[in-house]
Amino acid sequence: MNVNKYRIEGNKQLKLRDYSPSEKHDYSEKELLEKLIPESIDRLxxxxxRLHAEEKKGIVVVLQAMDAAGKDEAISYIFSNLTAQGLKTTSFQKPSDSEQKHDYLWRIHKALPARGQIGILNRSHYEEVIAxxxxxxxxxxxxxxxxxxxxTWAVRYRQINDFERYLTENGFEVVKFFFHMSKKEQKERLLERMKNPKKNWEFSFSDVEERKHWDSYQDIFEDMLNHTSTEYAPWHILPADDEWYSRYIISEVMNKCLEKIDPQFPEISQENKEKLDKYIKLLENEEN
Incomplete structure (x- = not known):
């Protein structure tokens, strides 16, 4: 897969309407489910x-979208397969009273990963230039x-770009995914949540209320993408009406990012190797 197809270059002025929420591709759902995604996740x-073992670099993953676009499902189907010790997931809601007393990036710092971790921001600092x-x-x-x-918005865009540059210059890659979903698809997903008792817990009445502002959100998303997709922290626009294909794109983008980092398992020193050999023999010769 050519993941660069979904990457937004920093100097490109895009129109969101030019990007389709779904696209024709060569993969069947069966192929995605049974072969491509499992293979991609195994590689991930x-x-x-290796990233977790090496503990030299980290990755910040930003997931941004309208309600029901597939952020939670991407976390469940992709990132939940990774070792928990090397994963940090934070979901952002409306700022609390305590958070509002600080600068708007303050609460993001607590969600950032350590070296050796992937930190997932389910919504993010971008909420502060949207809602x-x-x-x-x-x-x-x-x-x-x-x-x-x-x-204020132009100032915040610059501050966010500076913040993400700071992260990348200090060894933390920033990978951003925008789930581009059609209004029709959102309607179908919300109705499914509302009508299916097993999915009622996923539904919030505010989801329908926010839908009334659909056009405003689309305009602001477009402005956000144009001002904050940079060479060092690019956005990727996902055709989110196709959930499985979008998950495949995410896993492949993550693999490309990690391949660029090229983490390696730490090598044991000669002194410790000799000590290790000694302890191996000690255990092997131990009487049960």
Missing amino acids: KELHW PRVHDLLKEESVPDEKEKEE
């Missing part, structure tokens, strides 16, 4: 083991000094 598991803008929730104390309210 191996590379993640407050849709609902006009920006408080006066959040407006940068000597700036008009509407200038």
Whole structure:
């Protein structure tokens, strides 16, 4: 798979309407489920083991989308296969009273991975340039000094880019996925959650309320992608109406990122190797 097809170059001014939420591809669902995704995840598991063992670098994964676009399912079907010790997952909701007393990136720091970990942000710092803008929730104390309210978003875009550059320059790759879903597909998924008793727990009444602002969200997503897809922290736009194909893209993008890092299992020193050989013989000769 050519994952670069879904990567947004930093100097490209895109129109979200030019990207289809679904696309024709050469893979059947059976092939994706039984062959391609399992093989891709096996490779991801191996590379993640190396990353965790080496403990030199980490990866920050950003998942951003409208409700029901498939973020949670991507975590369940892909990342849950990885070793738990090397994984950190954080879901972001509306900021708490305590979080609102700090700068808007403050709560993100607690969710960042350690070296040797993949940190998954289910929603992220990008919420702070989306929801407050849709609902006009920006408080006066959040407006940068000597700036008009509407200038805040450009300032935050720059700050987010600087923040992500800081992470990458300090050994933490930033991989971002935008789940591009059609309004029709969201309707079908929300109705399934509402009508199926086993899925009622996944539904929130706010999902339908937020749907009323669909066009505003799409405009803001487009603006966000254009201002924050950089060479060092690019966005990938997923055709999210096709859930399994999107999961395959995610796993392949992650593999490409890890292959670039090329983590290796640490080599034991000669001194410890001799000691290891000694202890191996000690255990082998131990009487049961």
